[in-house]
Amino acid sequence: MNGLAAVREFTRRDRVFDFMLPRVVPELDLSHGTILYLEDITVGFDGFTVLDRLNLYIGAGELRCIIGPNGAGKTTLMDIITGKTRPDFGSAWFGQRIDLLRLSEEEIVQAGIGRKFQKPTVFEQQSVFDNLELSMAGDKRVWPTLTASLSAAQRERIEEVLEVIGLADHRALHAGALSHGQKQWLEIGMLLMQRPRLLLVDEPVAGMSHEEMDRTAELLTNLAGERSVVVVEHDMDFVRSIAGTVTVLHQGSVLAEGPMDEIQSDPKVIEVYLGGEQTAAASMTKVAAC
Numbered sequence: 001m002n003g004l005a006a007v008r009e010f011t012r013r014d015r016v017f018d019f020m021l022p023r024v025v026p027e028l029d030l031s032h033g034t035i036l037y038l039e040d041i042t043v044g045f046d047g048f049t050v051l052d053r054l055n056l057y058i059g060a061g062e063l064r065c066i067i068g069p070n071g072a073g074k075t076t077l078m079d080i081i082t083g084k085t086r087p088d089f090g091s092a093w094f095g096q097r098i099d100l101l102r103l104s105e106e107e108i109v110q111a112g113i114g115r116k117f118q119k120p121t122v123f124e125q126q127s128v129f130d131n132l133e134l135s136m137a138g139d140k141r142v143w144p145t146l147t148a149s150l151s152a153a154q155r156e157r158i159e160e161v162l163e164v165i166g167l168a169d170h171r172a173l174h175a176g177a178l179s180h181g182q183k184q185w186l187e188i189g190m191l192l193m194q195r196p197r198l199l200l201v202d203e204p205v206a207g208m209s210h211e212e213m214d215r216t217a218e219l220l221t222n223l224a225g226e227r228s229v230v231v232v233e234h235d236m237d238f239v240r241s242i243a244g245t246v247t248v249l250h251q252g253s254v255l256a257e258g259p260m261d262e263i264q265s266d267p268k269v270i271e272v273y274l275g276g277e278q279t280a281a282a283s284m285t286k287v288a289a290c
């Protein structure tokens with residue numbers, strides 16, 4: 001093709017180039033029973049290695065707890081899964097077909113990964129119901145128009161989520177009037193409106209009362225099964241109460257993995273915690289005491 005022909009080809013009105021098309025995220029394929037594959041994930045900041053050839057596999061419907069001393073890389077791990085931080089090395093797959101490293105943060109949400117940060121970010125001036133509705137819309141600007149045209153199915157979905165998060169009786173209350181724990185549940189509900197297949201929750205019970213912690217344990221346990229749930233948490237009583245498999249992260253790698261009773265008697269784990277700082281040592285004392 002000569003130069004002119006190439007230009008004509010490029011400027012043809014009926015021609016749609018691949019890069020102009022919206023990218024279609026493949027359907028989640030769980031045929032092998034694993035929802036997340038992280039392999040050899042390595043990332044460093046300013047020459048300091050934060051995640052070091054980390055391998056982590058999460059099963060479909062699994063409830064997994066991730067523990068580890070401060071700075072072990074737990075939050076960075078969530079940043080990698082959600083595309084906030086890109087690894088220097090390694091691979092990250094969501095099911096069999098979705099390569100997370102090729103997706104933008106928005107596409108990762110669309111693909112079915114929801115993340116709850118530690119601080120609740122609900123809309124305080126809006127009612128509990130409206131907060132759920134708002135999160136369904138995704139885009140806040142379309143919210144007023146959406147209210148008028150909420151379908152029966154959408155209402156049903158909001159009702160369903162209100163039941164799941166235990167706030168059905170508070171639907172009309174302004175979110176600002178909720179307790180800290182209730183706000184956390186509302187935010188989990190807002191994520192559920194997007195129907196995530198993998199839910200990432202970073203330190204959900206910090207600042208909660210004992211009763212709220214128990215209810216959160218029950219909520220997260222109920223959410224697993226239909227979807228996978230990964231919880232990062234320092235509170236060992238809480239981790240024990242939701243059982244499941246526990247992964248211990250240390251210096252950016254997996255140090256140990258298994259049921260809580262095996263983890264708490266693992267000499268490697270005890271050494272890491274006892275060799276660590278005061279808070280970690282205190283946490284591990286609790287682990288060892290059980």
Ligand SMILES: Nc1ncnc2c1ncn2[C@@H]1O[C@H](COP(=O)(O)OP(=O)(O)OP(=O)(O)O)[C@@H](O)[C@H]1O
Nearest residue numbers: 045046050068069070071072073074075076077234
């Ligand atoms: N964007 C960044 N730039 C530079 N350093 C970072 C960045 N993000 C994380 N780090 C460093 O990486 C290390 C691991 O941090 P990370 O927040 O993942 O640990 P963590 O296990 O979540 O700790 P904590 O239990 O305190 O929440 C820390 O030393 C932190 O200072």
Ligand SMILES: [Mg+2]
Nearest residue numbers: 074075076202
């Ligand atoms: Mg953290």
